Amino acid sequence: xxxxxxxxxxxxxxxxxxxxxxxxxxxxxxxxxxxxxxxxxxxxxxxxxxxxxxxxxxxxxxxxxxxxxxxxxxxxxxxxxxxxxxxxxxxxxxxxxxxxxxxxxxxxxxxxxxxxxxxxxxxxxxxxxxxxxxxxxxxxxxxxxxxxxxxxxxxxxxxxxxxxxxxxxxxxxxxxxxxxxxxxxxxxxxxxxxxxxxxxxxxxxxxxxxxxxxxxxxxxxxxxxxxxxxxxxxxxxxxxxxxxxxxxxxxxxxxxxxxxxxxxxxxxxxxxxxxxxxxxxxxxxxxxxxxxxxxxxxxxxxxxxxxxxxxxxxxxxxxx
Amino acid sequence: xxxxxxxxxxxxxxxxxxxxxxxxxxxxxxxxxxxxxxxxxxxxxxxxxxxxxxxxxxxxxxxxxxxxxxxxxxxxxxxxxxxxxxxxxxxxxxxxxxxxxxxxxxxxxxxxxxxxxxxxxxxxxxxxxxxxxxxxxxxxxxxxxxxxxxxxxxxxxxxxxxxxxxxxxxxxxxxxxxxxxxxxxxxxxxxxxxxxxxxxxxxxxxxxxxxxxxxxxxxxxxxxxxxxxxxxxxxxxxxxxxxxxxxxxxxxxxxxxxxxxxxxxxxxxxxxxxxx
Numbered sequence: 249x250x251x252x253x254x255x256x257x258x259x260x261x262x263x264x265x266x267x268x269x270x271x272x273x274x275x276x277x278x279x280x281x282x283x284x285x286x287x288x289x290x291x292x293x294x295x296x297x298x299x300x301x302x303x304x305x306x307x308x309x310x311x312x313x314x315x316x317x318x319x320x321x322x323x324x325x326x327x328x329x330x331x332x333x334x335x336x337x338x339x340x341x342x343x344x345x346x347x348x349x350x351x352x353x354x355x356x357x358x359x360x361x362x363x364x365x366x367x368x369x370x371x372x373x374x375x376x377x378x379x380x381x382x383x384x385x386x387x388x389x390x391x392x393x394x395x396x397x398x399x400x401x402x403x404x405x406x407x408x409x410x411x412x413x414x415x416x417x418x419x420x421x422x423x424x425x426x427x428x429x430x431x432x433x434x435x436x437x438x439x440x441x442x443x444x445x446x447x448x449x450x451x452x453x454x455x456x457x458x459x460x461x462x463x464x465x466x467x468x469x470x471x472x473x474x475x476x477x478x479x480x481x482x483x484x485x486x487x488x489x490x491x492x493x494x495x496x497x498x499x500x501x502x503x504x505x506x507x508x509x510x511x512x513x514x515x516x517x518x519x520x521x522x523x524x525x526x527x528x529x530x531x532x533x534x535x536x537x538x539x540x541x542x543x544x545x546x547x548x549x550x551x552x553x554x555x556x557x558x559x560x561x562x563x564x565x566x567x568x
Numbered sequence: 569x570x571x572x573x574x575x576x577x578x579x580x581x582x583x584x585x586x587x588x589x590x591x592x593x594x595x596x597x598x599x600x601x602x603x604x605x606x607x608x609x610x611x612x613x614x615x616x617x618x619x620x621x622x623x624x625x626x627x628x629x630x631x632x633x634x635x636x637x638x639x640x641x642x643x644x645x646x647x648x649x650x651x652x653x654x655x656x657x658x659x660x661x662x663x664x665x666x667x668x669x670x671x672x673x674x675x676x677x678x679x680x681x682x683x684x685x686x687x688x689x690x691x692x693x694x695x696x697x698x699x700x701x702x703x704x705x706x707x708x709x710x711x712x713x714x715x716x717x718x719x720x721x722x723x724x725x726x727x728x729x730x731x732x733x734x735x736x737x738x739x740x741x742x743x744x745x746x747x748x749x750x751x752x753x754x755x756x757x758x759x760x761x762x763x764x765x766x767x768x769x770x771x772x773x774x775x776x777x778x779x780x781x782x783x784x785x786x787x788x789x790x791x792x793x794x795x796x797x798x799x800x801x802x803x804x805x806x807x808x809x810x811x812x813x814x815x816x817x818x819x820x821x822x823x824x825x826x827x828x829x830x831x832x833x834x835x836x837x838x839x840x841x842x843x844x
Contacts, residue, residue: 314660317843337662345660350653355585356578367574368661408657 266325267292267416267447268313273322275308275471282308283319284471290447292415295438297458298451299557300468306451307348309468310418313449314345326416341369344414344446346405348421354394358385358404361393365408382437383407384430398425406434410441417441417448423457435461455553465553467560474560479553483527486559488551490530494537495520496544571667572674575658579675583641589679592637596687599629604691618699619692619706623713626688627793630717631786635753637683638721641676642728643745644738645669646839651738656844665840669729673722673832680721688714713793716824720789723827724749729835733842753786760787782819785827792820 267290275283283305290296298306311317312324315331327342329335352361358380363373380389383403388396396404402425409417417438423431439461442448452458465482467475475482496519511533512524525533530548537543551559583589604622646669649655658668692710696702731744760780764772772780781787795816 311656311844316656316659336664340660340662343660345657347653347656350657352652352654353582355582360581364574364578365661368571368658368663370570370662 265291267294268324268326270313270325271323273309273312273319273324275305275312275317276320281471283312286322286473288466288473288476290416290449292445292447293442294464295442295448295450295462297462297465297553298449298468299453299455299458299465299553300451301561304468305471306468307420308471310345310420310449310451313416314343314418315339341412342415344409344411344417344441346402346409346419346422349424350405351401352393352404355392357390357392358396358400359389361404362407362411366411369412371412379407379410380404382410384433399427399430402426403430406437410437413441413444413446415446417446419448419450421451421453423452423454431457455557459553467557469560479556482556483551486551486556487527488555488559489524490527490551491549492523492525492530492533492537493520493547493549494523494540494543494545496542571661571663572671575663575668575671576674576678579672580678583675583679588641589682592679592683593687596633596683597690598687599633600626600688600691601694603629604695617703617706619695619702619710622691622695623706623709623793626691627713627717627790630713630720631789632753634680634684634717634721635724635749635786638676638680638724639728639731639745639749641679642672642725643732643741645672645676645729646732646842647735647738647741648732650844659844666836669832669836669839672729673725676725677718677722680718680725684714684718684721688717709793716789716792716821719821719824719828720785723785723824723831726828726831726835730831730838733835733839752784756784757787778816782823785824788820788823788827790820792817792824795820 268288269290270286270288273283273286273288274281286305286309288296298309300306308317312319313326313331315326315333315336318332324330324332327339329339331339356364359376362376362380366373366376377386377389380386383406385400385403385407388400393401393404402422406419406422409419419438423434426434435457438448438450442461450458450462459479464478465476466473467482475485477485493516510526510529514522514524516522523533523537534546534548537546580589600622603625604618606625646655649658659665688710692707692714696707727748728741728745731748732741735741735744760777764777778791781791
């Protein structure tokens with residue numbers, strides 16, 4: 249932390265750079281802490297993945313950032329302002345938000361819905377047809393929203409969130425109900441915003457698809473941040489084992505590795521053996537394997553987000 | 569102000585699409601036409617004040633109908649949007665909460681204006697066209713009735729927002745709206761009538777009775793329409809009870825305006841505290 253408690257509130261180079269900074273944000277509902285002491289900073293162009301079980305506080309955190317609810321305690325600063333304060337309008341112009349499972353008024357056509365939101369943001373409605381086309385709704389633009397499938401509603405929701413090229417994009421479980429094809433389009437559109445310098449917060453349960461699109465992750469559990477960092481940091485923090493699959497010469501390899509007592513191995517099939525080692529042993533093991541007789545191929549599998557997340561979940565709360 | 573206008577326009581468009589405007593207009597026009605025909609039956613086409621008779625009979629119906637219409641339009645304004653997830657979305661836009669409620673109100677008010685002006689206006693025009701001798705006073709009374717009917721509907725739109733901001737589920741809002749309608753429009757009068765006839769008739773003084781009528785928006789509407797003109801007061805048999813027609817009409821109007829403003833403010837306060 250560059251900012252001490254005393255200097256908080258002063259405009260420093262650091263705070264201007266940040267799209268948002270949250271300090272010790274706590275939200276209590278009837279004695280229950282939905283959020284408990286969350287610290288978060290986000291710079292332009294950075295994408296944050298928000299993961300956690302249902303009810304962990306992901307949506308509450310988004311609502312606080314959007315200024316829809318006020319935190320019970322802690323400090324919040326979005327584009328240098330209090331999002332729930334007098335300047336909500338100025339801050340909100342830079343938001344793009346896709347709520348979880350949104351459904352629009354069924355009597356309107358997709359185009360009318362998008363025009364409505366454009367007018368609220370004071371954006372030229374002439375761009376609306378193109379924006380619908382970008383999310384694959386060109387043909388459905390003049391159909392009523394009540395005829396839309398769940399995936400189509402989600403596309404309309406995304407088109408709405410991208411209106412006015414927002415500098416901060418918040419997406420709550422955006423890919424639920426999307427087909428794999430549009431999920432790819434979805435992430436392409438998100439990555440475009442990211443490349444254009446927008447800060448993005450993305451919550452999802454689909455961890456495998458999330459992983460390549462985020463710079464940093466925040467793991468929430470019962471309102472507490474139990475981990476925050478990029479993939480490398482989280483891997484180091486969890487100390488989860490690395491898996492190395494070796495094909496060919498399995499018998500010989502096994503004998504050679506008998507010396508390394510900490511390394512476990514599983515026989516996958518006649519030709520392939522999987523070795524499981526601690527991260528710090530990885531290089532040593534690879535070196536040994538590369539010198540072993542008869543080894544044809546090596547596959548190194550680092551712990552993925554799925555595994556990291558279930559590690560945090562099983563260990564429950566703050567560890568290490 | 570822009571946000572208010574955008575939301576109002578969307579609300580009106582939505583009501584047009586949902587056939588809300590059409591069905592409300594048809595219902596009002598149907599009742600108004602039926603009553604204007606029935607109303608002129610006892611007096612005949614050459615009878616006394618056919619439009620005045622229609623004012624009396626139609627305002628008695630409006631007392632039940634417009635509150636229901638207002639509540640039906642408004643009861644899910646907040647809670648419905650909240651359940652769809654669009655309230656959360658809308659408030660993340662540069663829209664203040666008072667702008668949201670004001671926009672909704674103007675949109676719903678426009679629905680009421682269209683339904684009353686077309687529905688009641690058509691029936692009124694038909695009576696004027698059928699009957700040659702219509703006193704200007706009658707037309708004025710009819711105009712007052714149309715304007716105050718819109719006002720009465722608006723009162724219940726405001727009450728509906730209060731309910732909608734307060735409850736957490738649509739079904740609860742629907743139930744509460746029905747209860748408010750029954751309580752203000754139906755039960756209140758029964759209780760008042762009971763109090764009036766119980767005992768030896770000395771339970772309520774004339775002043776207290778008038779006061780109790782004015783406190784209720786539906787009765788204030790009745791007082792306004794049945795006393796605003798000497799002619800309607802005579803036709804409705806209210807003349808004996810109302811000593812000063814003008815003062816009563818002004819009091820009725822003030823009560824309606826207060827009933828429109830205060831619940832809107834309360835709804836705004838409840839909504840301002842609501843966490844979407």
